[in-house]
Amino acid sequence: AAVAVFTGKANCPYYAKAEHLADYLQANLPNFRVHKITQHPEKWEQWLHNVCETNGWEHRQSPIIWRELLDRGGKGQLLGGLNEFLEYAQQYYGTTSMMLSEEMLGVAEENLQTHLEIVKEDEEIKSRIKPMQIWITSASGPICYQLIPLLANGEVFGMTTEISIHLLDTDQFKEVLCGIVLEAEDMAFPLLRSISQHTEIDEAFIEADVVIVLDDVSLNLEVQSRENYIREVSEICQVYAPLIEKNAKSEVRVISSGKTFANLKATLIMTYGPSIKPENIIAIATSWESAAKAMLARKLNMSTTG
Structure with a gap:
């Protein structure tokens, strides 16, 4: 079993587009599983650097997407960014995302607000x-x-x-x-x-x-x-x-x-x-x-x- 890991800056429109397509594939394919992680824009570069250094990858943009084999463990397989994921989805599943730029920006803003709310909730729980x-x-x-x-x-x-x-x-x-x-x-x-x-x-x-x-x-x-x-x-x-x-x-x-x-x-x-x-x-x-x-x-x- 494999899971596709989608990570990006919380306010990144390209992450929003990749996430939208991933949600569609997960809802319509029995074996397509998704794990999503957003990072605060100020923490993204350091987080990305650490992930790439740990796995021996070269990647500089948001989002970064990889596959992990849950039953084998070990290092994940890097898919790349949004363009590579769109090519992957087209090649293997015959589908793509028609999400427009304006919609991407709107979802990116929602993602950032959701991320900030989750961080605030976590901090409040920890403070207690x-x-x-x-x-x-x-x-x-x-x-x-x-x-x-x-x-x-x-x-x-x-x-x-x-x-x-x-x-x-x-x-x-x-x-x-x-x-x-x-x-x-x-x-x-x-x-x-x-x-x-x-x-x-x-x-x-x-x-x-x-x-x-x-x-x-x-x-x-x-x-x-x-x-x-x-x-x-x-x-x-x-x-x-x-x-x-x-x-x-x-x-x-x-x-x-x-x-x-x-x-x-x-x-x-x-x-x-x-x-x-x-x-x-x-x-x-x-x-x-x-x-x-x-x-x-x-x-x-x-x-x-x-």
Whole structure:
């Protein structure tokens, strides 16, 4: 089974003509299936560039039309623009569109209004759904790359829970954080409402539902004593705990993770943040693989499968 995908600028008269013919073919042919996507005129060029780059196509105009084989998957087959589609319809189905320019312009205007209304409705629905606010400290570390897909694909918090991720680190890691944000945005996780970077410690943990503390120290007892490492960890927690108390939600859950001192960090956060509910502070002394996912989900009383 195949579906013809029609995409174009919402106000494009050529898209309107192609859509009109596609609707006719779908209504009159048993196996002709159509999927239509409109884009805002201001977003069209970037969207088109991304689609063509992903599929290895060359196309510069609106609309762009391709066929997808639903049972095989993989890359679609590019048909082209309006002229190519009209030739295709004439050759295979012996029909064409007699839509006049004035009618094309009128439908294009209607399409734009419909598109704007749909976007507005979607935004209103999203505004009513408050995403879970997740803050990750020391977020420039490589473990964050493993953690973001785990949080954003619904495996931990469920397939219906949208999330906003806040990456926190010092100013020297600003570029690293920016790279992580861009990469996560490119992955386009459906449950990831937003992802942002933060380097101002005073603004940390605002409205946080979950705080994941990734700060770790690389133990080398030949360089300095264990007591000095513990002092480092203690200083970090003395900064974080009061900020969590001040800025996070009252039911915030704090997850201390890392290869070293995970349990100590959890204990110190309890000590320096006495108003944080002790039962909401947990330690995961392992890497964020399947065992960590299962442990985290269990301690948060959630299913690991969403």
